[in-house]
Amino acid sequence: MHDGIVWPLYLIPQDKYLSPTWLLGSSSQADVKVWPPSGDRIGECLGWNLTLGEVVVLCKQMADKWEEGIQLLNGIEKKYQYDNDRMFDFVLARAIQIHLKSSYNILRFYLTREKMFRTTLNKEKMEMLVEMEHIVHEEIKQSEEMISLCLKDSRLGYHSEAEGYKYYPEKLKWRIEQLNSVLINEFPTVRQKIANNEKLFPEYTGAKPEGLSMNSVANSGDIYETAQKIKNWLSFDKEKTGNKIRWASAYDETNLYFIISDEIGVTEGNIQVEIEPRRLWPVKYFNYAIGENNAGYQTKKIDNKTLTVIAIPFSEIGNEAGQDTPIRINLQYGSNVWIPKKPLPARLLLGNANPRDLGWVLFK
Structure with a gap:
């Protein structure tokens, strides 16, 4: 939830670890003076109490409930347009909405990816690929909207425990570039594999x-x-x-x-x-x-x-x-x-x- 809005997404499996959300770097480990962007080992943020599918359902409920609250705020925002403190509250509420929706999208992306790798029917694989493509486009829009919110309130992205910013406009722009790169490079590669009736990354799934x-x-x-x-x-x-x-x-x-x-x-x-x-x-x-x-x-x-x-x-x-x-x-x-x-x-x-x-x- 802290900084998923600047996580990259990987259609082609990388098996890269997740970076700590509470740190920018490590003073005790010379090789991580700055932690890299998180990878695709999504289970590292979940543990063993719930399955990925169960967490996706719960995150959707959180995002949907917050969206209902945003609709209520939209109905009263005009009343407070000259009250700077309240306008900052509206900005914060929308930022939290993006955090919740982005977390849901990230988890749903990897849930769908893992299912696609193991599905045998090409028609279903293509449907899942299209679903993930929509998620990437949505996350680009989410990052763009967060940039506009950061410009309205410079406190957004600051993490008190990390004593620094977990996200900011330039990092959000970097994420947008990464997501566009995935759309341009990785999706056509996987789409062609499906069209060729190839198994998807059998060295990763354990099939080969x-x-x-x-x-x-x-x-x-x-x-x-x-x-x-x-x-x-x-x-x-x-x-x-x-x-x-x-x-x-x-x-x-x-x-x-x-x-x-x-x-x-x-x-x-x-x-x-x-x-x-x-x-x-x-x-x-x-x-x-x-x-x-x-x-x-x-x-x-x-x-x-x-x-x-x-x-x-x-x-x-x-x-x-x-x-x-x-x-x-x-x-x-x-x-x-x-x-x-x-x-x-x-x-x-x-x-x-x-x-x-x-x-x-x-x-x-």
Whole structure:
């Protein structure tokens, strides 16, 4: 709500993080003296209590109710046209209206985009593309109107906690240019992909993932027996461990399993599983102390290796997680990690997790 009016919109997925709304930059992190414009990882502003569709419905209700209030104000504005304080109130009310409508539009844009990427019928894809095109045009008008309001009241856009302006006329003009660029460059690209009957960004949706991936195998009995039959193991830090610490994955109707085979004998440290079960959402962390058997974590000594099995219920991962939906993960075992981490600047509850540090788990 704070500065969505200057957020860019991306039709082509970028997987870029959202910048803090309460800061202009960071005095403690040299690489973010000025936070960049927010990206398209829309789930970072929502968390896990509501789905994106539910939030869109609620934001629409807020915007519609405020619009009703604006209509009431329009009926009395002329009465106060010579009262500067009241005229500033009218300007503020309209600015809030733009904030609410813009938030609704941003969320609706990404909800529609994600549906379009996964829809199979080209007719429906085209309809969704047209809907998003209308949203972009509407957001251009919203930014233009906010410029006129900022010129009437220079306090608009100032954020007391950030101690500076989150938006102002020049930044709003930048956003208008970005949105026009999306209309000129990205929409024709996607429209042509649909016309060519191409899948939309399968490397992003997981239909044809790029980068590292693990084929999770179906488990129908004892998980340790399944582990003994698995062929597709992946290494942690192969150069460091010499392929002696590896992992694999299995699943059944209720659980996702991570199986770690350790021929070195790590006895200290933690296991951390990072899971992004839904694209654009923050990762969830599942942490376990090595060697301490408890709920969801068991180890067994088999021949010359230790087999550790972590069982994570799909219900704990998220409502949309399941056997039909690939997910992205990273796995750390003591000081050994599957995909080397390049942490982002820390952002409170979001931590420093970087979506580019994740690989795929595919359910075969």
